[in-house]
Amino acid sequence: xxxxxxxxxxxxxxxxxxxxxxxxxxxxxxxxxxxxxxxxxxxxxxxxxxxxxxxxxxxxxxxxxxxxxxxxxxxxxxxxxxxxxxxxxxxxxxxxxxxxxxxxxxxxxxxxxxxxxxxxxxxxxxxxxxxxxxxxxxxxxxxxxxxxxxxxxxxxxxxxxxxxxxxxxxxxxxxxxxxxxxxxxxxxxxxxxxxxxxxxxxxxxx
Amino acid sequence: xxxxxxxxxxxxxxxxxxxxxxxxxxxxxxxxxxxxxxxxxxxxxxxxxxxxxxxxxxxxxxxxxxxxxxxxxxxxxxxxxxxxxxxxxxxxxxxxxxxxxxxxxxxxxxxxxxxxxxxxxxxxxxxxxxxxxxxxxxxxxxxxxxxxxxxxxxxxxxxxxxxxxxxxxxxxxxxxxxxxxxxxxxxxxxxxxxxxxxxxxxxxxx
Amino acid sequence: xxxxxxxxxxxxxxxxxxxxxxxxxxxxxxxxxxxxxxxxxxxxxxxxxxxxxxxxxxxxxxxxxxxxxxxxxxxxxxxxxxxxxxxxxxxxxxxxxxxxxxxxxxxxxxxxxxxxxxxxxxxxxxxxxxxxxxxxxxxxxxxxxxxxxxxxxxxxxxxxxxxxxxxxxxxxxxxxxxxxxxxxxxxxxxxxxxxxxxxxxxxxxx
Amino acid sequence: xxxxxxxxxxxxxxxxxxxxxxxxxxxxxxxxxxxxxxxxxxxxxxxxxxxxxxxxxxxxxxxxxxxxxxxxxxxxxxxxxxxxxxxxxxxxxxxxxxxxxxxxxxxxxxxxxxxxxxxxxxxxxxxxxxxxxxxxxxxxxxxxxxxxxxxxxxxxxxxxxxxxxxxxxxxxxxxxxxxxxxxxxxxxxxxxxxxxxxxxxxxxxx
DNA sequence: AATGAATGAGGCTTCATTCAT
DNA sequence: CATGAATGAAGCCTCATTCAT
Numbered sequence: 001x002x003x004x005x006x007x008x009x010x011x012x013x014x015x016x017x018x019x020x021x022x023x024x025x026x027x028x029x030x031x032x033x034x035x036x037x038x039x040x041x042x043x044x045x046x047x048x049x050x051x052x053x054x055x056x057x058x059x060x061x062x063x064x065x066x067x068x069x070x071x072x073x074x075x076x077x078x079x080x081x082x083x084x085x086x087x088x089x090x091x092x093x094x095x096x097x098x099x100x101x102x103x104x105x106x107x108x109x110x111x112x113x114x115x116x117x118x119x120x121x122x123x124x125x126x127x128x129x130x131x132x133x134x135x136x137x138x139x140x141x142x143x144x145x146x147x148x149x150x151x152x153x154x155x156x157x158x159x160x161x162x163x164x165x166x167x168x169x170x171x172x173x174x175x176x177x178x179x180x181x182x183x184x185x186x187x188x189x190x191x192x193x194x195x196x197x198x199x200x201x202x203x204x205x206x
Numbered sequence: 207x208x209x210x211x212x213x214x215x216x217x218x219x220x221x222x223x224x225x226x227x228x229x230x231x232x233x234x235x236x237x238x239x240x241x242x243x244x245x246x247x248x249x250x251x252x253x254x255x256x257x258x259x260x261x262x263x264x265x266x267x268x269x270x271x272x273x274x275x276x277x278x279x280x281x282x283x284x285x286x287x288x289x290x291x292x293x294x295x296x297x298x299x300x301x302x303x304x305x306x307x308x309x310x311x312x313x314x315x316x317x318x319x320x321x322x323x324x325x326x327x328x329x330x331x332x333x334x335x336x337x338x339x340x341x342x343x344x345x346x347x348x349x350x351x352x353x354x355x356x357x358x359x360x361x362x363x364x365x366x367x368x369x370x371x372x373x374x375x376x377x378x379x380x381x382x383x384x385x386x387x388x389x390x391x392x393x394x395x396x397x398x399x400x401x402x403x404x405x406x407x408x409x410x411x412x
Numbered sequence: 413x414x415x416x417x418x419x420x421x422x423x424x425x426x427x428x429x430x431x432x433x434x435x436x437x438x439x440x441x442x443x444x445x446x447x448x449x450x451x452x453x454x455x456x457x458x459x460x461x462x463x464x465x466x467x468x469x470x471x472x473x474x475x476x477x478x479x480x481x482x483x484x485x486x487x488x489x490x491x492x493x494x495x496x497x498x499x500x501x502x503x504x505x506x507x508x509x510x511x512x513x514x515x516x517x518x519x520x521x522x523x524x525x526x527x528x529x530x531x532x533x534x535x536x537x538x539x540x541x542x543x544x545x546x547x548x549x550x551x552x553x554x555x556x557x558x559x560x561x562x563x564x565x566x567x568x569x570x571x572x573x574x575x576x577x578x579x580x581x582x583x584x585x586x587x588x589x590x591x592x593x594x595x596x597x598x599x600x601x602x603x604x605x606x607x608x609x610x611x612x613x614x615x616x617x618x
Numbered sequence: 619x620x621x622x623x624x625x626x627x628x629x630x631x632x633x634x635x636x637x638x639x640x641x642x643x644x645x646x647x648x649x650x651x652x653x654x655x656x657x658x659x660x661x662x663x664x665x666x667x668x669x670x671x672x673x674x675x676x677x678x679x680x681x682x683x684x685x686x687x688x689x690x691x692x693x694x695x696x697x698x699x700x701x702x703x704x705x706x707x708x709x710x711x712x713x714x715x716x717x718x719x720x721x722x723x724x725x726x727x728x729x730x731x732x733x734x735x736x737x738x739x740x741x742x743x744x745x746x747x748x749x750x751x752x753x754x755x756x757x758x759x760x761x762x763x764x765x766x767x768x769x770x771x772x773x774x775x776x777x778x779x780x781x782x783x784x785x786x787x788x789x790x791x792x793x794x795x796x797x798x799x800x801x802x803x804x805x806x807x808x809x810x811x812x813x814x815x816x817x818x819x820x821x822x823x824x
Numbered sequence: 825a826a827t828g829a830a831t832g833a834g835g836c837t838t839c840a841t842t843c844a845t
Numbered sequence: 846c847a848t849g850a851a852t853g854a855a856g857c858c859t860c861a862t863t864c865a866t
Contacts, residue, residue, distance in 0.1 A: 017845085018850065037333050042835060053852045058837065124330035127243055137389065144391075167391050168382065168402055175381025176374065183343060185350075185373050196374055203409040224825090248860060259827045260862085270861065430846095449745055454839060465848045466841085476840065536742035539655050549801060556803075579803050580794065580814055587793025588786065595755065597762075597785050608786055615821040635866090636829065660856060671831045676858065 006062045007069045007129055022060050024050040026074065029067045034118040038125045069132055072122050076139065082107050087146055097154055101169075101201045104147075105194050108177045116181040144170045157205050169201055176200075228266050230256040232280065235273045240324040244331045275338055278328055282345065288313050293352055303360055307375075307407045310353075311400050314383045322387040350376045363411050375407055382406075434472050436462040438486065441479045446530040450537045481544055484534055488551065494519050499558055509566055513581075513613045516559075517606050520589045528593040556582045569617050581613055588612075624680045625687045625747060640678050642668040644692065647685045652736040656743045687750055690740050694757065700725050705764055715772055719787075719819050722765075723812050726795045734799040762788045775823050787819055794818075 009022075028050035032041045043064050047054045061067045086107045090100055112119060128136075148166035151157060159165045176197055180190075234256035238247045249270055253260045267273050292313045296306055318325060334342075354372035357363060365371045382403050386396075440462035444453045455476050459466045473479050498519045502512055524531060540548075560578035563569060571577045588609050592602075627640075646668035650659045661682050665672045679685045704725045708718055730737060746754075766784035769775060777783045794815055798808075 021850080039333055043837080044835080054837080055839085055852055056850075059850070062837095064836070120330075125333070127245060127331070141391075163391075164394055164398065164402055167394070168406055171385045172378045172382055172406065175385060176378055179377050179381060185347070185369075188370055188373070192370065196370055200374055200378065200406065200410040203412075204406040206409075249862080250860075261827055261864085262825080264862070265825070451745060455841080456839075459849095467843085467848055468846080470841070471846070536738075537745070539657055539743070553803070575803075576806055576810065576814055579806070580818055583797050584790045584794055584818065587797060588790055591789050591793060597759075597781075600782055600785070604782065608782055612786055612790065612818065612822040615824075616818040618821075639829080661858080662856080672858075673831055673860085674829075677829070682857070 007066045007132075008062075009066065009070060010058075010060055010062045018060070021050075021052055021056055024052065025057055025060065025067065026071060029071055030115065030118050033068075033071070033121045033126075034115055038121055038127075065129065068122070068126055069129065071118075072126075072128065072132060072136075075119070075122060076136065079111050080139065080143075082111055083143060087150070090150065097157070097205060098198060098202050100150070100154075101198050101205075102194075104169075105173055105177070105197050108173050109181075109190070109194060112177050112181045116178075119178075120182055140170070151205070159205070165205065168204070172201070173197060224266070227256075227258060227262060230258065231263055231266060231273065232277055235277055236321070236324050239277070239327045239332075240321055244327055271335060274328070274332055275335065278334065278338060278342075281325070281328060282342070285317050286345065286349075288317055289349060293356070296356065303363070303411060304404060304408050306356070306360075307404050307411075308400075310375075311379055311383070311403050314379050315387075315396070315400060318383050318387045325384075326388055346376070357411070365411070371411060374410070378407070379403060430472070433462075433464060433468060436464065437469055437472060437479065438483055441483055442527065442530050445483070445533045445538075446527055450533055477541060480534070480538055481541065484540065484544060484548075487531070487534060488548070491523050492551065492555075494523055495555060499562070502562065509569070509617060510610060510614050512562070512566075513610050513617075514606075516581075517585055517589070517609050520585050521593075521602070521606060524589050524593045528590075531590075532594055552582070563617070571617070577617065580616070584613065585609060625684045625750075626680075627684065627688060628676075628678055628680045636678070639668075639670055639674055642670065643675055643678065643685065644689060647689055648733065648736050651686075651689070651739045651744075652733055656739055656745075683747065686740070686744055687747065689736075690744075690746065690750060690754075693737065693740060694754065697729050698757065698761075700729055701761060705768070708768065715775070715823060716816060716820050718768070718772075719816050719823075720812075722787075723791055723795070723815050726791050727799075727808070727812060730795050730799045734796075737796075738800055758788070769823070777823070783823060786822070790819070791815060 025046065028048075029041065029046045032045050032049055036045065041064075043054055043057055046067065047057045050057070057067070061070065086103050090103060095103075123136075144163070144166045147170055148162040151159065151165055151169075152162040180193055231252065234254075235247065235252045238251050238255055242251065249260055249263055252273065253263045256263070263273070267276070292309050296309060301309075329342075350369070350372045353376055354368040357365065357371055357375075358368040386399055437458065440460075441453065441458045444457050444461055448457065455466055455469055458479065459469045462469070469479070473482070498515050502515060507515075535548075556575070556578045559582055560574040563571065563577055563581075564574040569577075592605055643664065646666075647659065647664045650663050650667055654663065659682075661672055661675055664685065665675045668675070675685070679688070704721050708721060713721075741754075762781070762784045765788055766780040769777065769783055769787075770780040798811055
């Protein structure tokens with residue numbers, strides 16, 4: 001990891017062609033990371049798979065890690081859109097606990113189903129720069145806070161601390177689904193699994 | 207990572223001196239991995255910290271991966287001893303569900319508290335050879351099976367599938383504690399957290 | 413540096429606009445060379461500072477060397493105009509030795525004062541193509557010859573060889589002023605320095 | 619040029635073999651620099667000419683510039699030994715001005731005769747780190763100071779400022795010989811040239 | 825067995841130059 | 846003609862591994 005160096009994209013693509021190139025690079029990086037892991041994702045491999053030359057990669061990203069960061073950000077954006085959407089949707093009309101949890105589980109499942117391996121490489125294997133790690137942390141904390149306030153408003157739940165409960169909820173959903181998607185246990189259908197996760201948390205909160 | 211190469215220690219250390227050297231190398235590798243991450247753990251760094259020369263490292267390990275594998279095995283051994291001990295202890299006398307879960311949680315906590323960072327590097331960041339990954343998987347499955355049969359014997363639990371339940375239990379404990387140790391949420395004591403995890407699972411199973 | 417390639421400007425700028433562009437590029441190259449040294453003077457940097465695209469640079473110069481060569485030629489032209497002017501002025505009316513040397517020193521000082529750093533980069537740091545180096549050499553020899561014949565005509569000088577004397581004169585003036593401008597010794601005024609150089613050479617020739 | 623980075627040798631060679639390797643690398647670097655200039659002196663070229671692999675180069679030098687620095691230091695050492703020796707020799711017994719200057723000229727000639735092109739590349743073409751440039755400057759100033767005090771003690775010299783005179787002496791000798799060695803003017807023998815330089819300075823100082 | 829010097833493939837990055845728009 | 850995106854050879858450097866001592 002380049003320390004303190006520029007990690008943000010180098011140049012905003014002005015022409016249409018450039019935007020395509022950047023997209024191709026990010027897509028290629030995702031594929032290569034998924035297939036070969038962090039160590040195997042060389043800049044040459046990424047460029048080749050993107051169908052461009054290394055030079056083009058460096059026209060838009062100051063170094064290899066910047067590609068990674070861009071990818072993580074793309075994932076974070078997607079994730080936060082999904083979760084924010086879910087929260088907004090839920091906040092409006094009153095829902096019962098089970099429906100709430102189920103939505104949450106579904107959203108998380110959707111988030112992980114796309115490319116679970118890439119997710120793993122990106123968030124576990126890759127040595128992300130500290131700043132990005134902090135942002136991730138902050139983001140997860142905020143999300144947990146939202147869930148906490150949501151739980152606090154639900155009637156009929158006995159909790160000592162909504163914050164603690166929210167943490168447990170957020171992290172067990174995240175952890176369970178992550179592990180399920182990455183190492184699916186034999187003979188268990190996703191739907192069955194999701195129902196069980198919902199049962200786990202409803203039992204906990206009620 | 208050299209794939210498909212020999213990964214088992216090159217030579218069984220027969221003499222005392224050799225055994226010490228191997229231990230020193232493994233200890234050094236653990237420290238370096240913890241401090242510098244996977245990328246920073248060069249063979250030179252490990253050798254230096256172990257107080258031996260690179261040549262000596264290759265006297266006992268055929269390649270860098272083998273060190274990593276040995277380290278993972280050491281951790282697995284420790285873990286399986288801990289968990290097996292717990293299972294044995296529990297199997298003898300009848301315990302109630304809560305006590306059972308609590309023991310499990312405590313064991314897992316003990317497993318992670320030692321050097322959480324090393325654990326993370328070893329099991330998430332490092333690109334373990336496929337064979338080892340399979341062994342880890344198999345081991346976890348076996349453990350889940352043990353838990354399943356244990357649960358099946360407990361009276362008063364309504365479960366559709368002990369296997370599924372065991373999976374949920376094993377993975378949520380593992381996931382929650384892992385994340386708690388690595389990214390401790392603000393203002394939450396370990397003890398409080400453990401109690402909450404227990405509550406989560408007891409609520410689920412009962 | 414591409415050796416043996418075409419080094420003369422690719423296309424004579426016929427139109428006003430082109431001439432401006434070429435001038436802008438040369439000016440930019442001078443600035444960039446001065447600020448960033450030879451290594452830092454990339455074609456992109458030059459184009460950017462000139463306010464044109466790299467493509468445009470290559471419209472007028474077949475390669476990077478050609479820019480450098482043009483710049484050196486510009487400097488040589490300026491220098492030879494200055495020195496030729498001085499020689500012409502001196503040849504007409506009879507001057508005494510001291511005035512002659514003083515003029516020479518002043519001209520050389522004027523030549524170096526403008527942008528000493530650029531001068532250094534251009535003539536020392538940059539790997540000029542051999543052909544240009546030869547031209548520079550030839551030019552300096554011719555100039556020394558002129559000085560030699562001038563000295564030969566001056567009465568009252570005892571010299572074994574006007575050629576040798578001229579060489580000594582030309583090169584010591586050049587060398588002293590070059591070094592003075594680039595690494596000014598502490599607490600010495602330019603004027604004082606010039607007088608001293610004059611004294612040196614007058615003492616030598618008389 | 620690596621900024622602020624380590625430029626001093628990486629590892630003191632302990633074994634005899636290492637010392638040979640370091641010597642070979644420095645020698646090779648000198649040759650390559652001389653033949654190919656700064657730009658052409660790639661690490662691979664140096665390693666190849668030294669008969670070792672790139673890796674070996676980096677075992678002893680942290681980066682390419684460190685080789686250059688070592689070379690410059692070697693030259694500086696040689697130079698300062700030569701000049702210091704000359705100064706010491708001269709300080710003891712009383713010498714007349716001409717003999718003094720002559721010694722100086724001879725020493726400088728000796729310094730430049732070895733590998734004049736390398737000298738040029740090293741001190742003019744190569745972008746030396748600022749710290750080294752300062753050391754060079756300081757060294758040259760000290761030497762000029764020594765010469766100044768030497769001159770101050772000589773009887774029968776009329777100088778307004780020994781410091782200024784010393785500067786003129788040091789720099790004109792250095793400049794003239796440098797240029798003579800690098801671009802020898804046609805039909806002038808070194809001995810003739812040296813005598814002329816001596817004449818120049820004796821005429822100046824007396 | 826131990827040492828540490830030597831190896832060299834391979835990764836990251838730059839930048840002169842070309843070319844499609 | 847101008848633009849700036851694309852190219853890719855080539856340079857620097859690292860580090861797992863081997864080998865002479």
